[in-house]
Amino acid sequence: MSMVASNIKTKVPFLDLRVTDDNERQNLLAAVDAMLRHGRIVLGPEVQELEREIALRCGRKYGVGVNSGTDALYLGLKSLGIGKGDEVITTVLSWIATANAIALTGATPIFADIDDDLNVDPARVERLITPRTKALMSVHYTGKMCRMTQLMQIANEHNLLVVEDASQAFDARYQGRIAGSFGDIACFSMNPMKVFAACGEAGMVVTDREDIYEKLISLRYNGTINREECVETSLNGRLDTLQAAILLRRLDGVKDIIQKRREIASWYDPQLKDVVGIPKEAGGEEDVYYTYQIRADRRNELKTFLETRGIETKIQHPYLMADQPAYQHLQQKIFPNARRLVERILCIPAHEKLTRADIDYVASNIREFYG
Ligand SMILES: Cc1ncc(COP(=O)(O)O)c(C=O)c1O
Incomplete structure (x- = not known):
C-alpha cells in the first residue's frame, strides 16, 4: 500500500485526457455539431467512413465498428465460430479483457509465458497446442507487436486461426508491416487512454473475409439480419x-502523437538504460509506446519514491491473467518469465503532452x- 501523503502535488501526471489545444477542441466540437445536424445518431455515415479508413490503413477489405475493444475481441471470436470445447492460446500478461473475451465465447483461454519484451513467446505457444486448439490470440502489448512471422508460421503449420489483439498497438509495425494486417481478424480498442482515442468507448474489427464481415455486422446488433430476424444470440455492440x-x-493527428511518444x-532510453530495463526495438519494428514500461529492481519502493516526487506511475498489470480470481479453476500456474517480470514492470509517464x-x-x- 502506498504510504505517500495525499497532499503531494502531481508534477508529472500519468495521463492527461483534457483537450487543451483550441484547434483540436473546435475540430471535435464541429464533429459533434455535424452529427447533431444530420441526426443519424445510430450507425450514421461517420461509422462507415471510419470503418473504411481503418480497414484501408491496415490494408484490409473490411472494418466493423463496435462498442469497445472487448466487444471487438468477443464478437470477433464469435464470428470465427469459436466456442465451447475450443482452446485459444494467448499471452498470460494482458488486460483481462483478452481472457474474458475468450472465456465468454465458452472457449478456454490457454495462457502462454512471455519473453523479455513482455509479448508472448512463440516457442511456448507451440508447446501448448492440442487437438482442441482453434486459434492464437496475439496481444501486441505496450504498443510493441508480437513476433508475427513466427506466430503466423506456427498457425499455418497447425491450421489455426489468428486473432490480433491490437488494442494497444494502432499503427505499430513489425518487419515494416502494420498491426492489424496479419490475423484472420484484428481487433482495436479506441478507448480514451489509447494512442488513437475516442472520447468514450470504441472498438473496431478488421478482416479480409467477407463471411466474417457479414457475421460481425449481424453479431454487433443482437445477432439479427434485416434488423429484426435473430439468427444467433448476441448483444448490442x-x-x-x-x-x-x-x-x-x-x-x-495519430502520426504526430506516435511520433511524440x-x-x-x-529521451528516456539513454538516461535510464544503465539503471533499469528499458523497452527495446529491433530493426523493422516501430513501437507506438502505448506505455513505456521499465523493468525495475525494488519496483514497489521506486513507485512510492516517485509518488513523493509528484510523479504518477502505473503497474500494468499487477496480476497475470492466470492468477486472477476468475481464472483459478484453470489451474495454469507455470510462467517463470512472466512471474519474474510482473514483479518488476512499471509504466512511467510517456503521454504526448509531456515536455522534455x-x-x-x-x-x-x-x-x-538507484543512487
Ligand atoms: C490488450 C487489450 N485488450 C483489450 C482491451 C479492451 O479494450 P476496451 O477497454 O476498449 O474494451 C484493452 C483495453 O485496454 C487492452 O489493452
Whole structure:
C-alpha cells in the first residue's frame, strides 16, 4: 500500500485526457455539431467512413465498428465460430479483457509465458497446442507487436486461426508491416487512454473475409439480419456515431502523437538504460509506446519514491491473467518469465503532452533512487 501523503502535488501526471489545444477542441466540437445536424445518431455515415479508413490503413477489405475493444475481441471470436470445447492460446500478461473475451465465447483461454519484451513467446505457444486448439490470440502489448512471422508460421503449420489483439498497438509495425494486417481478424480498442482515442468507448474489427464481415455486422446488433430476424444470440455492440465522428477528426493527428511518444522514448532510453530495463526495438519494428514500461529492481519502493516526487506511475498489470480470481479453476500456474517480470514492470509517464523537462525530471528521479 502506498504510504505517500495525499497532499503531494502531481508534477508529472500519468495521463492527461483534457483537450487543451483550441484547434483540436473546435475540430471535435464541429464533429459533434455535424452529427447533431444530420441526426443519424445510430450507425450514421461517420461509422462507415471510419470503418473504411481503418480497414484501408491496415490494408484490409473490411472494418466493423463496435462498442469497445472487448466487444471487438468477443464478437470477433464469435464470428470465427469459436466456442465451447475450443482452446485459444494467448499471452498470460494482458488486460483481462483478452481472457474474458475468450472465456465468454465458452472457449478456454490457454495462457502462454512471455519473453523479455513482455509479448508472448512463440516457442511456448507451440508447446501448448492440442487437438482442441482453434486459434492464437496475439496481444501486441505496450504498443510493441508480437513476433508475427513466427506466430503466423506456427498457425499455418497447425491450421489455426489468428486473432490480433491490437488494442494497444494502432499503427505499430513489425518487419515494416502494420498491426492489424496479419490475423484472420484484428481487433482495436479506441478507448480514451489509447494512442488513437475516442472520447468514450470504441472498438473496431478488421478482416479480409467477407463471411466474417457479414457475421460481425449481424453479431454487433443482437445477432439479427434485416434488423429484426435473430439468427444467433448476441448483444448490442454498435459503435456510436458520435465516437466515430470524433475518431475521424483525430485520425490525421495519430502520426504526430506516435511520433511524440517515440521521441519521448528516445529521451528516456539513454538516461535510464544503465539503471533499469528499458523497452527495446529491433530493426523493422516501430513501437507506438502505448506505455513505456521499465523493468525495475525494488519496483514497489521506486513507485512510492516517485509518488513523493509528484510523479504518477502505473503497474500494468499487477496480476497475470492466470492468477486472477476468475481464472483459478484453470489451474495454469507455470510462467517463470512472466512471474519474474510482473514483479518488476512499471509504466512511467510517456503521454504526448509531456515536455522534455518532464521527462528529464522523471528520469533524474529514477536515477536518484538507484543512487
Ligand atoms: C490488450 C487489450 N485488450 C483489450 C482491451 C479492451 O479494450 P476496451 O477497454 O476498449 O474494451 C484493452 C483495453 O485496454 C487492452 O489493452
